[in-house]
Amino acid sequence: MEIDDIDIENSCGIQPAGVTYTDPGNDPNFVFVNDPSFETLVLYDIEGNVINVNSWIECAHYVKGGWVNTIIANYPGDKYLVFSLIFLALISTSLFIYKKRFKNA
Amino acid sequence: MLKYKNYLFIILIILITSILPFSNLFSDSEFEAVRIDESSIGYYQSRTCSISLIDVFLENIGNNNKIKYNNNNYVGIECFGKVTGLDKSLTISQLSDTGLDQISNTYIVSIGTNSQLTFVLQSIIWCLFFFLIRGKTNYNINFLIILFLSLTFTFQHLSEGRFYSQVNKYYDASMTLKNYYLIAVFITFYLIFLYISIFIDKQDSTLINYVPFAFLFVGTFNGKNINFYLIILSYFGLKHILNKNFINRFNISYFIFSLLWFLSRRDSNSFFDTDKLRGFINSSNNHFSLLFWSFIIWLSINGLIFLYKKSDVNIYLLKRNFLISGILIVFFGIIGAISPFSNFMNFMTFGQNKRGINSIISVAGNTWRGFGASAESYGEYFGFIILFLFILFISKKIKVDNVQFILLVIGIVGVVYGLYKTNNFASALSLFLLPFLILLNQKVSNKDLLVKIKIVFILIVFVSLFFLIQMMNYEYVSTELLYESAQHSNLFENLDNHEKFLEITNYFNEGQIDGLLNVANEGKSSTTLTFLSRIYTQNTFNLPLIPNIVSIISLVSILINRTEMWGIFIAKYSPNLLESLFGNGPYQLNNYLFIQDIRLDVPDRRINSLFLPHSSFLDIIIFFGLVGFTFFIVYNAYLYFIKHKNSEYRYLLLFLIINFSKSDSLLYISSVLLLWLVYTILDKEKT
Numbered sequence: 182m183e184i185d186d187i188d189i190e191n192s193c194g195i196q197p198a199g200v201t202y203t204d205p206g207n208d209p210n211f212v213f214v215n216d217p218s219f220e221t222l223v224l225y226d227i228e229g230n231v232i233n234v235n236s237w238i239e240c241a242h243y244v245k246g247g248w249v250n251t252i253i254a255n256y257p258g259d260k261y262l263v264f265s266l267i268f269l270a271l272i273s274t275s276l277f278i279y280k281k282r283f284k285n286a
Numbered sequence: 287m288l289k290y291k292n293y294l295f296i297i298l299i300i301l302i303t304s305i306l307p308f309s310n311l312f313s314d315s316e317f318e319a320v321r322i323d324e325s326s327i328g329y330y331q332s333r334t335c336s337i338s339l340i341d342v343f344l345e346n347i348g349n350n351n352k353i354k355y356n357n358n359n360y361v362g363i364e365c366f367g368k369v370t371g372l373d374k375s376l377t378i379s380q381l382s383d384t385g386l387d388q389i390s391n392t393y394i395v396s397i398g399t400n401s402q403l404t405f406v407l408q409s410i411i412w413c414l415f416f417f418l419i420r421g422k423t424n425y426n427i428n429f430l431i432i433l434f435l436s437l438t439f440t441f442q443h444l445s446e447g448r449f450y451s452q453v454n455k456y457y458d459a460s461m462t463l464k465n466y467y468l469i470a471v472f473i474t475f476y477l478i479f480l481y482i483s484i485f486i487d488k489q490d491s492t493l494i495n496y497v498p499f500a501f502l503f504v505g506t507f508n509g510k511n512i513n514f515y516l517i518i519l520s521y522f523g524l525k526h527i528l529n530k531n532f533i534n535r536f537n538i539s540y541f542i543f544s545l546l547w548f549l550s551r552r553d554s555n556s557f558f559d560t561d562k563l564r565g566f567i568n569s570s571n572n573h574f575s576l577l578f579w580s581f582i583i584w585l586s587i588n589g590l591i592f593l594y595k596k597s598d599v600n601i602y603l604l605k606r607n608f609l610i611s612g613i614l615i616v617f618f619g620i621i622g623a624i625s626p627f628s629n630f631m632n633f634m635t636f637g638q639n640k641r642g643i644n645s646i647i648s649v650a651g652n653t654w655r656g657f658g659a660s661a662e663s664y665g666e667y668f669g670f671i672i673l674f675l676f677i678l679f680i681s682k683k684i685k686v687d688n689v690q691f692i693l694l695v696i697g698i699v700g701v702v703y704g705l706y707k708t709n710n711f712a713s714a715l716s717l718f719l720l721p722f723l724i725l726l727n728q729k730v731s732n733k734d735l736l737v738k739i740k741i742v743f744i745l746i747v748f749v750s751l752f753f754l755i756q757m758m759n760y761e762y763v764s765t766e767l768l769y770e771s772a773q774h775s776n777l778f779e780n781l782d783n784h785e786k787f788l789e790i791t792n793y794f795n796e797g798q799i800d801g802l803l804n805v806a807n808e809g810k811s812s813t814t815l816t817f818l819s820r821i822y823t824q825n826t827f828n829l830p831l832i833p834n835i836v837s838i839i840s841l842v843s844i845l846i847n848r849t850e851m852w853g854i855f856i857a858k859y860s861p862n863l864l865e866s867l868f869g870n871g872p873y874q875l876n877n878y879l880f881i882q883d884i885r886l887d888v889p890d891r892r893i894n895s896l897f898l899p900h901s902s903f904l905d906i907i908i909f910f911g912l913v914g915f916t917f918f919i920v921y922n923a924y925l926y927f928i929k930h931k932n933s934e935y936r937y938l939l940l941f942l943i944i945n946f947s948k949s950d951s952l953l954y955i956s957s958v959l960l961l962w963l964v965y966t967i968l969d970k971e972k973t
Contacts, residue, residue: 191451195559197894215376218894220356221394223334223371231331233373233396250360250455258363259456259466262402266473273477277427277484284424 401509665710
């Protein structure tokens, strides 16, 4: 899968000014330096493994490696939320219209 | 007034709505929270979306490790209120008292706060608070208004797609019936407007007295770039416009401004992440986002006009509410600084646009902003409360009973403590001078004597300034602001920062400002810097016996410690003629922030900081141009010197305008509401 800058930005946020991505390659001694101004992000791989990244460069590196900041969606939370909201909207609207008419009568 | 048991019932529901979603009541997880330390990082990282915040908090009471709860809006609803990650971070902070670095390990616990579900919960909590306000009993539901406004506010999720795609993993801009994201947004807005028309609409005349609580309930939706008060004001605004108030001088002027804003520069690349201004700022720079914000601000101003006309100001209720909100702001600021859990809950419950400070001591280079996003804005607010009370007790001579007196003493102590902690020198100084002016006007009945005293006072100020300028060197005072601005500009691109610094200094020492900006670096500086340097070097706009206007601004910036910030503003702000006259559009900072290439002369740790203009006057110039700014100044001067010249409350207006001149407070909706409150008090006192 081709990972472009937009994918990285969507997962890691905007590239901070003055920060340039350099590929650490396969260097086993490479250590990502924590960036205190970067809010820790959680990334997931296809098997559901989790990693916390502490700098924009570290995040970009993992996103390029196929990690994403979303768990594979299998929980239809937004669907439940929409149906609950529709239910609430219908009940509220009917109740207040009825109450208003009842009061007027 | 509602009965006390009703009060308790509503507060109980609010507490339940705030806390329950963060408990494990809605999940059947088999995993338990464990003590947070080095060994438990892996445990939490491998059990994400399983353990609730409340469980983690209870398990870690008394844990000596430093813990911080971060909100993670991006995750889905399934992770709401649950731990989505734990990591250890090395924090290096400078202690202002000692000047030493404090190095500490902080365990950062990420908590799932899906922006859609938070939107619903926060709407419920804030709507419930309006139950506590007494109002009329009848209500009218106008479904046309409700549906139109719901669609308008949903449209923002399309016009500012870049912002919203980064805060919710299910963000979807497609126009399909399976787009649950947009449908959920639309129905939530529908419900909010339905409840506004039922519960808040009928309180239109009393809402004014609850403005002080806008500083406590900040009202910014988590993960959204919208504020609850904007929603309410838009509702009243549309109602006002539909009530045969469409064609008037303000609306026509605003329409002309809007047309001109569409002719100003737009691009789809620049994006402002909103930072601490979230909820009341345009994040994008495209025509659709301009359309949305121009329309919403137009509706909101109409809403303020509508409420201004309807309002029934109750000074006693206002006094009480100022004191209560002042005490609560200080209280929640302190407990948020002490307890990471409270800090997190403050953010979610009150809709802060930025997390409260997490330390009780000030960090070097910063004041203690406590609960608020801006120490300056909250410092002004505390100063405003004290001045308001001074006017009530000294000028209006209001009386209080014993219970009120105790509340008053506690309130004043809290507010003075808040002002002291925010370290807002301008607010404190104006708070010292204005009561002096009030007393002078009140006690000296002989008008001739009063004029003489004021003339002597002004003369003393001018003579002091004269000697001060002589001491500092007139040349230095006149050029310091231009010098500072040149240092932040992208001049001498081939030189490194230190060489650039020396080269610019040489040019200024030799008086070669024109050569620096228009010969050696032609086209590299902002239009503002070029324009101001021409005024200074070519002696244009000069009046006999009065120093050059650039020299005066430079002197003021030195006196109020704004040279660096205004210097950065001049380096950054590069409008064309149209933008300088009519601005870039309401709450649109993108052109200001990104159009001009600059090279800031600040320490590396500050290079990525957000540099706002540090003057609401400059903010107005960016948004509404010099024409808008002139109108703002003339209108306020008219209110102060002519329309309300006999009212003591006009000093509140003077206090705000003085303080706004050196702070960005008008970028916060609570401060805008405070200014509107003063306009209304002045008007209602007259009638």
